[in-house]
Amino acid sequence: MIDKSSPIPVYYQLKNDLISKISEGVWKPGECIASERELCEVYGVSRMTIRQAIGELVQEGVLLRIKGKGTYVCEQTLKQQDMMSFTEIIKQMGKELRSEVVEFCKINTPEHLADIFSLDELYKIKRKRIVDDECVALETVYIPVDYCGYIDMEMLNGSLFKILEGFGYTVDYSQSSIASVIMDDELKNIFSVDKQVPMLKIISKTYDHNNKMIFLEEAIYRSDKFILQVNISRREGKIR
Known part of the structure; x- marks a missing residue:
């Protein structure tokens, strides 16, 4: 051996x-x-x-x-490295992923997002991400309606990266903030658990190769099931 x-x-x-x-x-x-x-x-x-x-x-x-x-x-965890969609991570691990849409609608840009999006209407997409019949993430994504045109429920079963690529965008990089979250009764219900489990909240602004922000995501993950691996490098006067 x-x-x-x-x-x-x-x-x-x-x-x-x-x-x-x-x-x-x-x-x-x-x-x-x-x-x-x-x-x-x-x-x-x-x-x-x-x-x-x-x-x-x-x-x-x-x-x-x-x-x-x-x-x-240890129990196997999902590991995100570099720019990978959640769908790509699960596919790479050979696990089964399905998405359960909790909310999908068009909304007027909320006040707390007005400094981020100057456009009037946004798609709000809230999805439970279920891996091997266990909910490991709750994602809420905001995308300007003018960027995408038509989106329907069926399209939301797959990767949002792929949806955006279909509208001519190439995902290049994201800027994220990370914080721990205390699980309350609402989250216990969403994640179908009856005890406290560690949670991680990641807010990400995702950009295309022209430095145009194409969507904002607020995601809550079970951190006992998900690892975010951050790679930091210094590049000729530019740090991401």
Whole structure:
């Protein structure tokens, strides 16, 4: 299983093999994996190598160390990296996604959005995003009616990115603010839970390649199910 003559570091080979075993169901979410001593014997590597591989998987949210008990497999979470639509994330993970439209209408631009949108009418689209029959997100999106023309309920079953591309827009980047949210009774009902779970609120302004803001999204995610991975870089005097 481990090729010590390979240019690929041994710990990295080990890490990938552990991931494969988890994917194959050798260790399921919530189960304890083999001990460090057992892994040393199975793979024929040092305990330091085992700890390096496991340490990276802990940092990535794949494994969880519990002092005095062992290392456990975490429940798989949805991870957003770079500019990906929620639909793309779920497709990449091989999971089943469906959208339940909670509200869809045309509205006059609300006062709190007047500084963002100068146009009179907006589409307001509120959707529950349900992954493998479990609601993990509530999205509320505002799009100027003049940008899109006609949108119907059937179109809202898929990606909004794709809808906008159909109207000639290319999504380029977004600017987001992130905050924690305390779950109230309304959110418990929306997410169909009977106890407090951690929530994350992300407000994003999404722009096309001409720096034109094409929609505003206010989304609430279950942060025990969703990870937002932020990559920050400095580019020739321009930071996004």
